[in-house]
Amino acid sequence: xxxxxxxxxFRRDLRVSDHVALHRACSxxxxxxxxxxxxxAILQSKDMGVRRLAFLLSCLESLDANLQSLGSRLIIRNxxxxxxxxxxxxxxxxxxxxxxxxxxxxxRQRDEKVMEMAKAEGISAESFDDLLIHPPGxxxxxxxxxxxxxxxxxxxxxxxxxxxxxxxxxxxxxTLPVKTLPxxxxxxxxxxxxxxxxPPGGEKAAQELLRxxxxxxxxxxxxxxxxxxxNATSRLSPHLRFGTISPxxxxxxxxxxxxxxxxxxxxxxxxxxxxxxxxxxxxxxWEFPHVATGCFRxxxxxxxxxNDPAKFQAWCEGRTGFPIVDAAMCQLNQTGWMHNxxxxxxxxxxxxxLLVSWQWGERYFMQKLLDGDLAANNGGWQWAAGTGTDAxxxxxxxxxxxxxxxxDAEGKFIxxxxxxxxxxxxxAPIVDHATQRVRALAMYKKAKG
Ligand SMILES: Cc1cc2nc3c(=O)[nH]c(=O)nc-3n(C[C@H](O)[C@H](O)[C@H](O)COP(=O)(O)OP(=O)(O)OC[C@H]3O[C@@H](n4cnc5c(N)ncnc54)[C@H](O)[C@@H]3O)c2cc1C
Numbered sequence: 001x002x003x004x005x006x007x008x009x010f011r012r013d014l015r016v017s018d019h020v021a022l023h024r025a026c027s028x029x030x031x032x033x034x035x036x037x038x039x040x041a042i043l044q045s046k047d048m049g050v051r052r053l054a055f056l057l058s059c060l061e062s063l064d065a066n067l068q069s070l071g072s073r074l075i076i077r078n079x080x081x082x083x084x085x086x087x088x089x090x091x092x093x094x095x096x097x098x099x100x101x102x103x104x105x106x107x108r109q110r111d112e113k114v115m116e117m118a119k120a121e122g123i124s125a126e127s128f129d130d131l132l133i134h135p136p137g138x139x140x141x142x143x144x145x146x147x148x149x150x151x152x153x154x155x156x157x158x159x160x161x162x163x164x165x166x167x168x169x170x171x172x173x174x175t176l177p178v179k180t181l182p183x184x185x186x187x188x189x190x191x192x193x194x195x196x197x198x199p200p201g202g203e204k205a206a207q208e209l210l211r212x213x214x215x216x217x218x219x220x221x222x223x224x225x226x227x228x229x230x231n232a233t234s235r236l237s238p239h240l241r242f243g244t245i246s247p248x249x250x251x252x253x254x255x256x257x258x259x260x261x262x263x264x265x266x267x268x269x270x271x272x273x274x275x276x277x278x279x280x281x282x283x284x285x286w287e288f289p290h291v292a293t294g295c296f297r298x299x300x301x302x303x304x305x306x307n308d309p310a311k312f313q314a315w316c317e318g319r320t321g322f323p324i325v326d327a328a329m330c331q332l333n334q335t336g337w338m339h340n341x342x343x344x345x346x347x348x349x350x351x352x353x354l355l356v357s358w359q360w361g362e363r364y365f366m367q368k369l370l371d372g373d374l375a376a377n378n379g380g381w382q383w384a385a386g387t388g389t390d391a392x393x394x395x396x397x398x399x400x401x402x403x404x405x406x407x408d409a410e411g412k413f414i415x416x417x418x419x420x421x422x423x424x425x426x427x428a429p430i431v432d433h434a435t436q437r438v439r440a441l442a443m444y445k446k447a448k449g
Contacts, residue, residue: 005031005092005175007085009099009114010074011107013130013243014059015203016066018165020130021098022172031175033092034067035075036060037084041106043189047366047374051336052241054186054194055201055370059242061183062202072172075180081110082117089123092175097123100130100243103286104374132279133162133247136286139279146287148296148389153283154276165248196336198370199238206245209236214253219261222270228328228339229413234271235337237371240278247275281379284389291378295387300394303387303447306355314430315350316364318418321429324404325349327417334417336370341407347384348398352440353431358385386444394444397437 006025013019014036025032042048064074077084085097097118102108111127118125129135139156140146147153186194199205213234217224224232239245251272258268285291295301314320318329328342338346343365350361358381365381366372382388386396408414411421420426 003030004095005033007033007035007089007092007094007097009081009085009097010034010036010063011099012102012241013100013246014056014063015206015244015246016063016070016172017168017203018246018249019100019243020128020166021100021126022169023166024126024128025098026169026172029173031173032072033075033088033094033175033178034063034072034172035077035085035088036063037081038076038078038184038189039081039110040079041110043191045106046363047372048191049367049369049372050186050191050194051196051198051368052238052370052372053189053191055198055238055336056242057183057186058198058201059244062204062244064183066203067172070169070172072174073180075178076183077181080113082113085114086117086121086123088178089121092178095123097125099127101127101135102131103136103282105285105289105292108289130246131243132282133157133251133275134160134279136283139283146283147280148284148288150277150280150390153280154273157276157279158272162251163248165246165252196334198336199235201238201242201244203244206236206239209234209239210245210250210253214257218254218257218268218271219264220267222267225270226341226407227413228331228342229408229410229416233340237337237373237376241371241373247278251275277379278376280390281375284379285375288389291382291388292374295385296382296389297387299449300385300387300444300447302449303357303443305351305357305443307357307360308354311354311430312350312356312360315346315354315356315361319427319430320349320354321427322349322353322400322404323411323414323418323421323426324408325400326426327414327421330417332365332368336368338369341403343380344384345398345400345403347381349400351385352394352397353400353433353436355436355440355443358382358387395441397440399433401433 006028008022008025016022067073115125134157139153217232224230240247254268254272258265288296318326320326325346328338328346332338347361350356351358362377362381365377386394414421
């Protein structure tokens with residue numbers, strides 16, 4: 001049996017349970033070297049946000065503690081992954097590097113470089129499907145090719161049996177002592193201090209959230225999920241973003257609740273469809289990487305957005321004079337999370353009331369969200385702007401006043417974040433919705449030609 005250690009490269013899968021690459025490495029019975037690499041290209045990217053980085057650091061602390069409890073530990077390095085992994089493999093005499101695949105264009109390029117390095121160095125590099133419930137490319141139309149519409153994708157997805165989560169390893173064969181850097185702070189990494197309180201990161205926190213959600217709100221999810229004040233959704237998104245819990249584990253829990261409590265079936269099915277949206281947008285990014293830099297429907301790249309910086313700033317700061325929009329933006333600015341209904345409302349408002357490009361909003365969200373994820377964020381923004389795959393048509397425009405009446409009828413959510421909305425001290429609306437609606441329609445129509 002080979003005794004050379006295997007390097008397991010952790011990226012956005014910061015857990016030990018149901019981790020495909022780690023599980024495969026453990027099955028070899030050789031020493032394992034778990035490593036996380038701080039990549040300067042990611043740290044310096046325009047989408048980087050200090051909050052998400054701070055959350056990631058807390059997840060790394062927890063991953064290290066979990067690895068230590070299994071007899072191993074996390075090695076931290078800085079630098080370009082292909083160089084860091086080459087040096088580390090040489091240092092410990094590793095001949096294999098394992099990791100779980102990602103769908104983002106940058107990650108794919110980076111992994112390609114690692115593959116090339118490995119080939120040149122005589123190392124075997126193996127990547128695994130782990131990020132999704134059904135991997136990209138595994139759900140295709142009958143005649144072949146990817147789905148671009150959610151409903152048929154979801155039907156095909158549901159027809160395919162999911163894999164059960166893999167068991168948590170009982171122990172992880174340790175490797176020789178190797179130097180590691182301490183887990184840095186956000187300041188050490190050049191991003192300054194995180195200015196908001198964060199929810200706890202790590203695998204245990206994710207499992208606790210899932211347990212609490214399964215015990216209560218999952219069973220009435222469809223009835224209450226659209227009302228921001230009820231705080232009824234799982235709040236698992238930052239954890240699914242960093243892989244402190246696997247989507248297969250979340251699905252298995254939902255299926256168990258559904259089986260145990262037949263009255264909950266309809267409610268649970270709606271929750272499962274949110275997990276399908278997650279898979280859907282990731283397979284869209286995988287199959288159509290151009291969405292990362294432009295509209296899925298390329299004709300909409302011609303839209304002549306007004307892009308007024310003052311209006312954009314008012315939107316960012318929650319000063320539009322539309323209470324539901326302002327309260328939603330305050331929730332984002334103060335907590336790093338925003339309810340899904342509100343994400344749809346503010347995205348529609350930015351693009352169709354303020355006539356500002358969805359890409360400006362997409363970037364702002366990436367800078368502020370703890371769950372900021374290229375595929376889901378891009379999919380959500382293109383859906384709201386009407387430029388995406390399964391987008392709502394551009395002529396369907398949310399009215400921010402009636403949305404508030406429907407989903408925050410008693411104004412409880414607004415009162416929480418914009419208490420002055422009740423009084424005369426709140427700002428006057430910065431645009432007239434009816435006028436802007438007509439202008440937005442003309443703007444889109446012109447682009448369509
Ligand atoms: C403009 C816009 C931007 C968005 N940006 C992001 C983002 O950057 N990161 C992100 O994870 N989600 C994003 N979403 C999707 C959705 O709003 C969040 O996933 C959800 O609000 C997270 O809260 P939760 O975990 O309580 O969700 P729950 O309702 O409990 O759903 C469970 C999980 O399903 C997934 N999910 C739910 N809804 C969607 C969806 N519409 N698309 C893809 N996955 C979904 C998430 O992983 C979520 O954690 C965006 C939506 C819109 C409209």
